[in-house]
Amino acid sequence: MFVYIYERGMIMKNIIRKSITTVIIMALALTLAMPVTAQAKGKTKIKINKTKVTLTITKKKTKPTVQLKVKGTSGKVKWTASNKNVSVSEKGKVTAKKKGTAVVKAKVNGKTLQCRVTVKDSRKPVNKPEPPKECQHVWVEKTIVEIVCECGEVFYDDNARISHNRQFVLQGLNGHSFSTNEHTYYECSKCHKTK
Numbered sequence: 747m748f749v750y751i752y753e754r755g756m757i758m759k760n761i762i763r764k765s766i767t768t769v770i771i772m773a774l775a776l777t778l779a780m781p782v783t784a785q786a787k788g789k790t791k792i793k794i795n796k797t798k799v800t801l802t803i804t805k806k807k808t809k810p811t812v813q814l815k816v817k818g819t820s821g822k823v824k825w826t827a828s829n830k831n832v833s834v835s836e837k838g839k840v841t842a843k844k845k846g847t848a849v850v851k852a853k854v855n856g857k858t859l860q861c862r863v864t865v866k867d868s869r870k871p872v873n874k875p876e877p878p879k880e881c882q883h884v885w886v887e888k889t890i891v892e893i894v895c896e897c898g899e900v901f902y903d904d905n906a907r908i909s910h911n912r913q914f915v916l917q918g919l920n921g922h923s924f925s926t927n928e929h930t931y932y933e934c935s936k937c938h939k940t941k
Protein backbone atom coordinates (compact mmCIF):
# COMPACT_ATOMS: atom_id res chain seq x y z
CA MET A 747 0.00 0.00 0.00
CA PHE A 748 2.74 2.34 0.99
CA VAL A 749 4.64 1.49 -2.18
CA TYR A 750 1.58 2.12 -4.25
CA ILE A 751 1.08 5.57 -2.78
CA TYR A 752 4.74 6.29 -3.18
CA GLU A 753 4.61 5.29 -6.81
CA ARG A 754 1.50 7.35 -7.45
CA GLY A 755 3.25 10.30 -5.87
CA MET A 756 6.19 9.85 -8.19
CA ILE A 757 3.92 9.67 -11.23
CA MET A 758 2.14 12.86 -10.19
CA LYS A 759 5.48 14.61 -9.60
CA ASN A 760 6.63 13.55 -13.06
CA ILE A 761 3.48 14.87 -14.68
CA ILE A 762 3.83 18.19 -12.90
CA ARG A 763 7.52 18.41 -13.81
CA LYS A 764 6.73 17.71 -17.45
CA SER A 765 4.01 20.33 -17.46
CA ILE A 766 6.27 22.94 -15.92
CA THR A 767 8.98 22.16 -18.48
CA THR A 768 6.48 22.51 -21.32
CA VAL A 769 5.28 25.84 -19.97
CA ILE A 770 8.87 27.10 -19.61
CA ILE A 771 9.77 26.01 -23.15
CA MET A 772 6.66 27.68 -24.56
CA ALA A 773 7.37 30.87 -22.64
CA LEU A 774 10.99 30.85 -23.88
CA ALA A 775 9.87 30.29 -27.44
CA LEU A 776 7.49 33.23 -27.16
CA THR A 777 10.06 35.61 -25.67
CA LEU A 778 12.58 34.61 -28.35
CA ALA A 779 10.04 35.01 -31.14
CA MET A 780 8.74 38.40 -29.95
CA PRO A 781 11.87 40.54 -30.43
CA VAL A 782 12.50 38.88 -33.80
CA THR A 783 9.11 39.87 -35.12
CA ALA A 784 9.44 43.36 -33.62
CA GLN A 785 12.84 43.78 -35.29
CA ALA A 786 11.55 42.49 -38.59
CA LYS A 787 8.69 44.95 -38.42
CA GLY A 788 11.11 47.76 -37.45
CA LYS A 789 13.32 47.11 -40.47
CA THR A 790 10.53 47.54 -42.94
CA LYS A 791 9.44 50.70 -41.14
CA ILE A 792 12.66 52.71 -41.67
CA LYS A 793 11.43 55.65 -43.67
CA ILE A 794 12.41 59.21 -44.50
CA ASN A 795 9.69 61.76 -43.73
CA LYS A 796 9.96 63.35 -47.18
CA THR A 797 11.19 61.87 -50.44
CA LYS A 798 10.56 64.99 -52.50
CA VAL A 799 10.49 68.60 -51.41
CA THR A 800 10.55 72.04 -53.01
CA LEU A 801 12.14 75.03 -51.31
CA THR A 802 11.56 78.51 -52.69
CA ILE A 803 13.98 81.33 -52.09
CA THR A 804 12.10 84.62 -51.77
CA LYS A 805 13.11 88.19 -51.05
CA LYS A 806 12.01 87.74 -47.42
CA LYS A 807 13.21 84.16 -47.01
CA THR A 808 16.58 83.85 -48.64
CA LYS A 809 17.45 80.62 -46.83
CA PRO A 810 14.36 78.39 -46.69
CA THR A 811 14.79 75.15 -44.76
CA VAL A 812 13.12 71.80 -44.31
CA GLN A 813 13.66 69.29 -41.52
CA LEU A 814 14.23 65.75 -42.76
CA LYS A 815 13.84 62.83 -40.39
CA VAL A 816 14.37 59.12 -40.57
CA LYS A 817 11.62 57.21 -38.84
CA GLY A 818 11.70 53.69 -37.51
CA THR A 819 15.27 53.60 -36.24
CA SER A 820 17.24 54.97 -33.37
CA GLY A 821 20.50 54.48 -35.28
CA LYS A 822 22.82 57.37 -36.06
CA VAL A 823 21.90 58.94 -39.40
CA LYS A 824 24.61 60.30 -41.67
CA TRP A 825 23.27 63.12 -43.87
CA THR A 826 24.87 64.20 -47.15
CA ALA A 827 23.89 66.46 -50.05
CA SER A 828 24.75 65.66 -53.67
CA ASN A 829 25.79 69.23 -54.51
CA LYS A 830 26.04 72.76 -53.19
CA ASN A 831 22.52 73.81 -54.18
CA VAL A 832 21.59 72.79 -50.65
CA SER A 833 23.35 72.12 -47.38
CA VAL A 834 22.32 69.58 -44.80
CA SER A 835 23.13 69.66 -41.10
CA GLU A 836 24.13 66.70 -38.94
CA LYS A 837 20.53 66.62 -37.77
CA GLY A 838 18.99 66.52 -41.25
CA LYS A 839 18.04 70.17 -41.58
CA VAL A 840 18.23 71.11 -45.25
CA THR A 841 18.90 74.72 -46.26
CA ALA A 842 18.40 75.95 -49.81
CA LYS A 843 21.41 77.76 -51.24
CA LYS A 844 20.98 78.06 -54.97
CA LYS A 845 18.37 77.47 -57.65
CA GLY A 846 18.55 73.91 -58.92
CA THR A 847 18.10 70.38 -57.67
CA ALA A 848 19.97 68.18 -55.21
CA VAL A 849 19.59 64.78 -53.63
CA VAL A 850 19.91 64.56 -49.86
CA LYS A 851 20.92 61.13 -48.63
CA ALA A 852 20.45 59.62 -45.22
CA LYS A 853 22.57 56.60 -44.34
CA VAL A 854 21.51 54.55 -41.37
CA ASN A 855 21.93 50.88 -40.44
CA GLY A 856 23.51 50.20 -43.83
CA LYS A 857 20.46 51.57 -45.58
CA THR A 858 20.35 54.71 -47.73
CA LEU A 859 17.24 56.87 -47.99
CA GLN A 860 16.86 59.77 -50.36
CA CYS A 861 15.02 63.03 -50.64
CA ARG A 862 15.02 64.94 -53.90
CA VAL A 863 15.15 68.68 -53.22
CA THR A 864 14.17 71.29 -55.78
CA VAL A 865 15.27 74.86 -55.07
CA LYS A 866 13.33 77.62 -56.76
CA ASP A 867 14.16 81.31 -56.68
CA SER A 868 11.26 83.73 -56.94
CA ARG A 869 13.43 86.81 -56.62
CA LYS A 870 13.53 88.98 -59.70
CA PRO A 871 16.95 89.32 -61.23
CA VAL A 872 18.54 92.60 -60.27
CA ASN A 873 18.33 95.08 -63.12
CA LYS A 874 21.81 96.23 -63.80
CA PRO A 875 21.97 99.62 -65.50
CA GLU A 876 22.83 99.03 -69.10
CA PRO A 877 26.12 100.50 -70.18
CA PRO A 878 25.58 103.46 -72.49
CA LYS A 879 25.41 102.14 -75.99
CA GLU A 880 28.12 103.34 -78.26
CA CYS A 881 26.81 105.03 -81.35
CA GLN A 882 27.22 103.01 -84.49
CA HIS A 883 28.18 106.16 -86.34
CA VAL A 884 26.76 106.85 -89.74
CA TRP A 885 29.21 109.28 -91.30
CA VAL A 886 27.81 111.75 -93.76
CA GLU A 887 30.16 113.86 -95.86
CA LYS A 888 29.57 117.58 -95.39
CA THR A 889 31.09 120.56 -97.09
CA ILE A 890 31.48 123.95 -95.44
CA VAL A 891 32.36 127.07 -97.36
CA GLU A 892 34.40 129.68 -95.50
CA ILE A 893 34.28 133.18 -96.89
CA VAL A 894 37.41 134.96 -95.83
CA CYS A 895 37.29 138.71 -96.20
CA GLU A 896 40.47 140.68 -96.90
CA CYS A 897 40.03 142.35 -93.50
CA GLY A 898 40.27 138.96 -91.85
CA GLU A 899 36.63 138.42 -90.99
CA VAL A 900 35.28 134.98 -91.78
CA PHE A 901 31.73 134.39 -92.91
CA TYR A 902 29.88 131.15 -93.41
CA ASP A 903 26.95 132.79 -95.10
CA ASP A 904 27.22 134.98 -98.20
CA ASN A 905 24.43 137.27 -96.95
CA ALA A 906 26.56 138.10 -93.91
CA ARG A 907 29.47 138.96 -96.18
CA ILE A 908 27.25 141.15 -98.38
CA SER A 909 25.90 143.16 -95.45
CA HIS A 910 29.46 143.44 -94.10
CA ASN A 911 30.59 144.84 -97.43
CA ARG A 912 27.63 147.20 -97.78
CA GLN A 913 28.79 149.45 -94.92
CA PHE A 914 32.03 150.27 -96.79
CA VAL A 915 30.23 150.88 -100.11
CA LEU A 916 27.70 153.19 -98.32
CA GLN A 917 30.67 155.15 -96.91
CA GLY A 918 31.94 155.55 -100.50
CA LEU A 919 34.78 153.14 -99.84
CA ASN A 920 35.85 150.21 -101.87
CA GLY A 921 34.15 146.98 -101.02
CA HIS A 922 36.32 144.30 -99.42
CA SER A 923 37.46 141.51 -101.64
CA PHE A 924 37.16 137.97 -100.39
CA SER A 925 38.22 134.46 -101.04
CA THR A 926 36.54 131.16 -100.28
CA ASN A 927 37.87 128.03 -98.68
CA GLU A 928 36.01 124.74 -98.88
CA HIS A 929 36.27 122.32 -96.00
CA THR A 930 35.04 118.78 -96.20
CA TYR A 931 34.24 116.97 -92.98
CA TYR A 932 32.15 114.06 -91.76
CA GLU A 933 29.26 114.25 -89.37
CA CYS A 934 27.42 111.35 -87.80
CA SER A 935 23.75 111.57 -88.74
CA LYS A 936 22.79 110.01 -85.39
CA CYS A 937 24.94 111.67 -82.72
CA HIS A 938 26.23 114.66 -84.77
CA LYS A 939 29.79 113.90 -83.85
CA THR A 940 32.20 115.22 -86.45
CA LYS A 941 35.54 114.06 -87.72
Ligand SMILES: [Zn+2]
Binds near residue numbers: 882935936
Ligand atom coordinates in the same frame (compact mmCIF):
# COMPACT_ATOMS: atom_id res chain seq x y z
ZN1 LIG B 1 27.30 108.80 -84.04
Ligand SMILES: [Zn+2]
Binds near residue numbers: 895896898899922
Ligand atom coordinates in the same frame (compact mmCIF):
# COMPACT_ATOMS: atom_id res chain seq x y z
ZN1 LIG C 1 36.07 142.79 -94.66
